[in-house]
Amino acid sequence: xxxxxxxxxxxxxxxxxxxxxxxxxxxxxxxxxxxxxxxxxxxxxxxxxxxxxxxxxxxxxxxxxxxxxxxxxxxxxxxxxxxxxxxxxxxxxxxxxxxxxxxxxxxxxxxxxxxxxxxxxxxxxxxxxxxxxxxxxxxxxxxxxxxxxxxxxxxxxxxxxxxxxxxxxxxxxxxxxxxxxxxxxxxxxxxxxxxxxxxxxxxxxxxxxxxxxxxxxxxxxxxxxxxxxxxxxxxxxxxxxxxxxxxxxxxxxxxxxx
Numbered sequence: 111x112x113x114x115x116x117x118x119x120x121x122x123x124x125x126x127x128x129x130x131x132x133x134x135x136x137x138x139x140x141x142x143x144x145x146x147x148x149x150x151x152x153x154x155x156x157x158x159x160x161x162x163x164x165x166x167x168x169x170x171x172x173x174x175x176x177x178x179x180x181x182x183x184x185x186x187x188x189x190x191x192x193x194x195x196x197x198x199x200x201x202x203x204x205x206x207x208x209x210x211x212x213x214x215x216x217x218x219x220x221x222x223x224x225x226x227x228x229x230x231x232x233x234x235x236x237x238x239x240x241x242x243x244x245x246x247x248x249x250x251x252x253x254x255x256x257x258x259x260x261x262x263x264x265x266x267x268x269x270x271x272x273x274x275x276x277x278x279x280x281x282x283x284x285x286x287x288x289x290x291x292x293x294x295x296x297x298x299x300x301x302x303x304x305x306x307x308x309x310x311x312x313x314x315x316x317x318x319x320x321x322x323x324x325x326x327x328x329x330x331x332x333x334x335x336x337x338x339x340x341x342x343x344x345x346x347x348x349x350x351x352x353x354x355x356x357x358x359x360x361x362x363x364x365x366x367x368x
Contacts, residue, residue, distance in 0.1 A: 123171025
């Protein structure tokens with residue numbers, strides 16, 4: 111008797127779809143994934159949908175509207191395991207830049223009739239609203255890490271993702287430190303590994319796409335940046351990108367805001 115395949119659902123909230131595309135970008139591996147699970151709900155890939163409940167839900171995007179704040183609870187109730195993927199779902203995303211200002215002012219500038227826009231004052235990660243079983247970081251996520259997360263679910267083990275910083279990835283690939291050798295601003299010392307240290311490998315500083323590593327020392331990095339000529343405004347901009355509203359990055363940017 112054939113074993114029942116796990117039912118996989120992929121959900122989108124406020125985001126650019128990049129993390130869903132990372133799953134589609136698995137190419138050959140996607141065939142293996144499709145062979146191991148039933149793609150029950152994945153609007154980015156197919157219009158065919160199977161009703162829940164679902165064994166595994168992958169959730170992309172942040173919560174920015176009252177409608178989505180209600181919808182994520184429906185997704186949680188329909189999902190045995192819920193995993194968030196990407197900076198938007200795990201940290202509020204780049205749209206969390208609104209959290210530092212009054213969003214109503216933006217609406218008045220952008221829209222002729224802002225009274226028709228329903229939005230929340232904050233962009234928040236999924237874990238602010240419902241229980242999340244695992245968070246996979248990145249903007250976008252690393253497709254190999256995503257495949258490991260799905261494999262871990264199928265084999266009932268904990269996913270293996272690194273807790274160290276991008277600096278270790280630089281050392282592993284033999285890249286010269288852009289901070290020490292060239293004095294370039296780089297967020298690698300406080301950033302979660304996962305990208306393979308792509309930017310430093312091409313003589314550019316890390317932009318912190320994968321968010322804070324475990325126990326990041328953001329104040330120490332900010333001091334180093336200031337000692338090498340960066341002003342407060344530059345430090346604010348450095349910490350306010352894809353993961354601006356994570357606790358450590360938010361606190362450090364606010365400490366330099368005037």
